[in-house]
Amino acid sequence: MGESNRLAIRGQVLQFTADPFQLGTENACRFWSDGVVVVEDGVIRSVGQASDLLADVGPDVEVHDYAGRLIMAGFVDTHVHYPQMEVIASYGAQLIEWLNDYTFPAEGRFRDRDYAAKVAGLFLQESLRNGITTSAVYCTVHPESVDAFFEAAAPYGLRVIAGKVMMDRNAPDFLTDTAQSAYDDSKILIERWHGKGRALYGLTPRFAPTSTDAQLEAAGTLWQETPGVYMQTHVSENRQELAWVAELFPDCSDYLGVYEKYGLLGPRCVLGHGIYLSEREKAVIAETGSAVAHCPTSNLFIGSGLFDLAASQQRADPLRVGLATDIGGGTSLSIFATLRAAYEIAQLQSFSLHPIQAFYLATLGGAKSLYLDDKIGNLAPGYEADMVVIDLKSTPMITQRMEHAKDLTEALFIQMILADDRAIEATYSAGRRIYARDAGQN
Incomplete structure (x- = not known):
């Protein structure tokens, strides 16, 4: 042009x-x-x-x-893992096995800056080919993976959110950091990328089981120190995961309570999945202004469960909900495929997702969940x-x-x-x- x-x-x-x-x-x-x-x-x-x-x-x-x-x-993808492009369509595992068998080995390669740049380029090209103009992206534990992603996105002028995964336990040694290094690396990356052009940074503790109390506390401290930065993680995706969180954090009343304890809820917090949230947890999400990323193709493919979209919206205090492809547990970067799966999941729960509602989720609803609904969507x-x-x-x-x-x-x-x-x-x-x-x- x-x-x-x-x-x-x-x-x-x-x-x-x-x-x-x-x-x-x-x-x-x-x-x-x-x-x-x-x-x-x-x-x-x-x-x-x-x-x-x-x-x-x-x-x-x-x-x-x-x-x-x-x-x-343009479409808004509120939860996606660009390093998992190579594990899309991997057979026969649910969440914990998926991480150990497929995700962690693939993410280990992203210490190599050139490799990360190659995959980031492919991810962005495929996103644009599917009409996605904003994504909230998980990188890997390696700072190089974050630099590679933002550098690849810059020529397109995209409004994207991304961050370094924070993970200091229950993962292979080649993928773990520490509470202090996660804080230090993330702070440097925030200074380097947040607000540069249309780029935004997201603090990214992977999920509660892979972070110690010390790391979650460090993440909460850094979030308070950096206004405007995002916080993204996972919650209540899988029943086995819920039991694991209860064992690891016995002093917390529920899964969401872990993030609540460390000050990791609030505006610009995006929680992936949220399938098994209790009424207490839903009320806290609404009260704090946090958001849930609905990941329909991933939830089906990994066998995690069915997110109740209708219930999230029919409350007196509706939740902020965005649509997400969740590659690579998700099976497609196509927003059409993601909407189709969202419709089918809703049908199983006696709710027919109207196409106006569906495309709202894919655009302005996603932007609202990211607190960008005055700018995009x-x-x-x-x-x-x-x-x-x-x-x-x-x-x-x-x-x-x-x-x-x-x-x-x-x-x-x-x-x-x-x-x-x-x-x-x-x-x-x-x-x-x-x-x-x-x-x-x-």
């Missing part, structure tokens, strides 16, 4: 106006069948009917015309211009099915059930087209 500071992106445009879980799907969005998003210096300046806006933007504005395709905010004036362009007829089967779609709701549902990466025609970061399906990376 050209270097103009102003750009108009035309097509079918979807904008969210409210949370569909709380205010109903009919009141949650606006849709223009011939709309336009006007971008200036990487920020959305106006959104609306093309015939109204294009007359005012001037003849010097570059127009990207996607007639018949759907334009929405929507197409509205003042938002950073992260966008995805969806070809609504990307395969012969989808083309045939779309001929019978009665409205936007049905068209969205067809995409979330049948589409894959072939449906992503283009991905934009801060107004710059950084992926085009027919040309690869720009």
Whole structure:
């Protein structure tokens, strides 16, 4: 694309106006069948009917015309492990065995900066090919893995969150740090990367069983010392894991209580999975403003359990919930595949996830869980211009099915059930087209 500071992106445009879980799907969005998003210096300046806006933007504005395709905010992945790209589709293990048999051996390779850079590049290319413009990423225990990731992301201008895993017990020696080294390394990485361009840092104790009390205390101290930094970890993913946590932390009332004890809950805390949370734990998550990352394909593939999305939203104090691919326990970086699994899990619990709710989770809902919903996740004036362009007829089967779609709701549902990466025609970061399906990376 050209270097103009102003750009108009035309097509079918979807904008969210409210949370569909709380205010109903009919009141949650606006849709223009011939709309336009006007971008200036990487920020959305106006959104609306093309015939109204294009007359005012001037003849010097570059127009990207996607007639018949759907334009929405870029997808938000709230929990993913880029070093696990090589263990996707590994056979026959549940959580603890998965870590020992597949994850830990793979992560040991990320001490090699060049290797980490290669995998980070692949991960980012695949994310963009699937329309993902923001990810909350786990690196490995090695600082080199963090540097490699942020360096790979920088040319794309992506708003990403990432951090060094903190892990000082119950893991192989080649993957452990100490409470002090985790604090020191993380502090250096925060100073190096947090707030540089659109990069953000996330403190990343892997999960309670792989951190001593001293390390969790150090993480809590560092989080208090670095306002604006994120905190990401796992909670209540697997029943065996719950029993293990109870043995390791007998003074805590429950799994969440471990993080509560060390001051690791609050705004910008993202907790992966949350399948087996008690009512007390859910109330604490809501009260502290923490968030849960729903990882449907991972929960199914590793056999962890079924997250109750409906219950999380039908409370008097709804939880902040984002959608997550959770590669490599998750089986795809496709948000469509992730939404399909979320729908199927909800169906098993007698809740039909509405497509407006689903795409809200993949965009503005994910941004809200990351406390970025004033910056990303929507197409509205003042938002950073992260966008995805969806070809609504990307395969012969989808083309045939779309001929019978009665409205936007049905068209969205067809995409979330049948589409894959072939449906992503283009991905934009801060107004710059950084992926085009027919040309690869720009």
